[in-house]
Amino acid sequence: MSSADHVDSFYAATRTPDAHFPRLDGDVEAETCVIGGGLAGLTIARELAGKGRSVVLVEAERVGWAASGRNGGFVSPGYAEGIEAIERKVGYDHAKALWDLSVDGVDYVRRAIDDLKPAGVEPVAGSLKVLRYDDAESLMRRADVMTTRFGYERAFWPTGKVREVLHTQTYFQGLHDASAFHIHPLNYAVAIAADAAARGAVLHEATPAVHLDRGRAGWIVRTPGGSVSARNVVLSGSAYGPRLWRPVDRAILPVATYVVTSEPMADRLAGAIGFSGCIGDTRRASDYYRIVEDGRLLWGGRITTRTSEPARLAEMLKRDILAIYPQLGDFKVAFAWAGLMGYAVHKMPLIGRIGEGLWSCTAFGGHGLNTTAVGGKLVAEAISGGDDRWRLFSPFRPVWAGGSLGRAATQLAYWRLQFMDAIEERRAQTRSRARSAGAN
Numbered sequence: 001m002s003s004a005d006h007v008d009s010f011y012a013a014t015r016t017p018d019a020h021f022p023r024l025d026g027d028v029e030a031e032t033c034v035i036g037g038g039l040a041g042l043t044i045a046r047e048l049a050g051k052g053r054s055v056v057l058v059e060a061e062r063v064g065w066a067a068s069g070r071n072g073g074f075v076s077p078g079y080a081e082g083i084e085a086i087e088r089k090v091g092y093d094h095a096k097a098l099w100d101l102s103v104d105g106v107d108y109v110r111r112a113i114d115d116l117k118p119a120g121v122e123p124v125a126g127s128l129k130v131l132r133y134d135d136a137e138s139l140m141r142r143a144d145v146m147t148t149r150f151g152y153e154r155a156f157w158p159t160g161k162v163r164e165v166l167h168t169q170t171y172f173q174g175l176h177d178a179s180a181f182h183i184h185p186l187n188y189a190v191a192i193a194a195d196a197a198a199r200g201a202v203l204h205e206a207t208p209a210v211h212l213d214r215g216r217a218g219w220i221v222r223t224p225g226g227s228v229s230a231r232n233v234v235l236s237g238s239a240y241g242p243r244l245w246r247p248v249d250r251a252i253l254p255v256a257t258y259v260v261t262s263e264p265m266a267d268r269l270a271g272a273i274g275f276s277g278c279i280g281d282t283r284r285a286s287d288y289y290r291i292v293e294d295g296r297l298l299w300g301g302r303i304t305t306r307t308s309e310p311a312r313l314a315e316m317l318k319r320d321i322l323a324i325y326p327q328l329g330d331f332k333v334a335f336a337w338a339g340l341m342g343y344a345v346h347k348m349p350l351i352g353r354i355g356e357g358l359w360s361c362t363a364f365g366g367h368g369l370n371t372t373a374v375g376g377k378l379v380a381e382a383i384s385g386g387d388d389r390w391r392l393f394s395p396f397r398p399v400w401a402g403g404s405l406g407r408a409a410t411q412l413a414y415w416r417l418q419f420m421d422a423i424e425e426r427r428a429q430t431r432s433r434a435r436s437a438g439a440n
Contacts, residue, residue: 006065010261010298010335011186016120018190021063021197024204025225030056032383033221033230035209035244037061038068039185039368040361041236042192043108043376049199051384056228057201058221060208064189066240070339071368072259072288072300074278075109076127076180077102080366081347083150090395092149097392099150101378105370106179108377113183118191120184124290126277127180129154130162130171139173139282165274170324171281182278182290185369209237212244218357232383234359236376238342241362248360251350251398254340255365258309259300260317263332266295272325273297287320296334297321309338341365348396351375353382360398 006012032048034041037059048055059065079086079102087095113121131139136158143156157174197203204223211222218231235245239254269291273279280288289299299321314333322328343365344350350363351374359382361375381387 006062006069006186007337007339008335009070009186009259009337010292010296011069011184013335014120014184014293015186016118016190018063019194019197021059021193021203021205023225024056024058024207024223024228027227027229028056028202029229030054030202031230032056032232032234033058033219033228034234034236035221036235036237036241036362037063037193037203037205038066038236038238039064039189039192039372040068040364040376041234042068042189042196043373044234044236044361044380045201045203046192046196046199047377047380048384049196049201051380052200053384055201056230057196057203058207058209058223058228059203059205060240060242062205063193063203064186067238067339067341067365067368068189068372069186070259070337071185071341072278072298073182073185073290073369074127074180074280074288075106075123075183075369076177076278076367077106077152077370078367079348079371080343084145086348094392094395096150099152101374101389101392102370103152104377105372105374108373109183109188109369110181112192112195112373113188116191116195118187118194120187121191123181123183124276125178125181126275127177127182128157128162128165128174128275128277128279129177130166130174130279130281132170132172132281132283134159134172136173139175143175166279167272167274167327168324180278183369184292188369209242209244230357232357232359234361234379234383235354236361238362238364239340241342245354245358245360247354247398248350248362250400251344252342252363253345255343256304256309256338256340257300258302258313258317258336258338259298260314260333260337261292261299261335262297263334264294264296265328265331268328268331269295269297272327287324289321297328313338341368344396345399346396349375349393350396350398351378351393352390352397354398359383 031054034057045057146152154175159172162174207223213220219233221228243249280286287301292298314336342363344363350360361379364371378390
């Protein structure tokens with residue numbers, strides 16, 4: 001991919017006019033150098049500059065070029081790892097604090113949009129998480145746990161209510177989150193970059209960091225055309241990030257997901273999807289989708305560790321869509337793209353200090369729009385004011401992801417999860433048929 005522009009996607013085709021930031025030429029100094037112009041890095045730069053601190057950000061391509069500008073656009077609380085698993089690892093009080101931070105991340109994005117009022121970033125409220133099998137009891141139990149233990153309300157929707165808005169026999173019960181919303185993520189990244197620059201941050205695109213050295217009073221980030229000397233360095237690249245610090249580099253597992261956007265077809269969508277918010281199922285490897293401007297359907301799914309785009313991506317996801325909504329008929333896929341997300345093996349972000357003046361803020365795969373805000377704000381507050389809440393993420397340190405063997409193991413695990421999802425759905429269908437037969 002060229003650094004001249006973003007990958008071909010619906011987001012790139014509908015992004016608002018954005019400034020090109022110059023390549024770094026020469027040697028500069030700053031208190032903090034941020035490596036990576038995704039939402040985590042941009043949030044750090046914005047927050048530090050807003051506090052009057054000196055910050056330089058270097059990005060190898062364009063700001064928002066990687067996962068930050070290619071994702072599903074869902075803004076909701078949580079992490080890629082489930083909150084129950086987090087609680088088992090760190091205990092209730094710690095898990096509750098992490099959950100509250102994830103809610104703060106949603107609020108950060110909402111406040112930024114309210115403050116900046118950026119063009120092309122109109123939040124659409126609501127999220128609906130649906131079951132592909134009949135199990136009202138477990139979903140009501142999950143809703144109760146979130147309300148009573150974590151103070152976060154999600155409304156249980158019975159099958160009839162779900163099918164009033166999603167016209168398919170595939171889905172049963174659902175959980176509705178009125179506080180979640182969806183946005184155009186690339187336009188949001190562009191807006192955060194512009195505001196960071198307006199606050200005094202210095203941003204450089206087409207400027208890959210190629211080497212990280214210790215300096216006399218901190219670090220030296222070397223680029224093809226110059227260098228940045230800084231007391232603090234933040235590694236906020238991800239699956240596409242530069243290989244600069246081995247403990248972090250080897251902890252990032254690149255995982256691909258695929259997204260398509262249909263041609264405008266508002267009339268057909270009206271007969272299939274009557275919910276304007278985010279929609280996803282509860283499978284371990286879920287479909288996720290939403291209706292976007294011009295009456296288009298944006299649909300993502302098919303997680304894999306393959307880093308190359310399959311030749312028949314559009315047809316593959318179109319089959320997934322029509323398996324649920326056959327009434328959409330033979331529509332045209334207008335855009336199809338792939339993107340790499342960075343995961344750690346524990347499925348939690350890598351946020352915190354990893355050396356004197358060296359910070360990580362990465363691995364936001366699977367749940368990035370709120371958690372990049374969390375990580376960016378925590379790291380900026382730690383650097384500028386000594387806030388140590390980043391230590392809440394200390395149990396989730398960089399762990400070797402296994403390299404090529406790790407990618408192979410993850411792909412096998414993904415196939416296993418798909419198989420488990422299928423078995424779970426079949427068992428639920430068998431139980432449902434048995435209950436119906438007993439009622440008769």
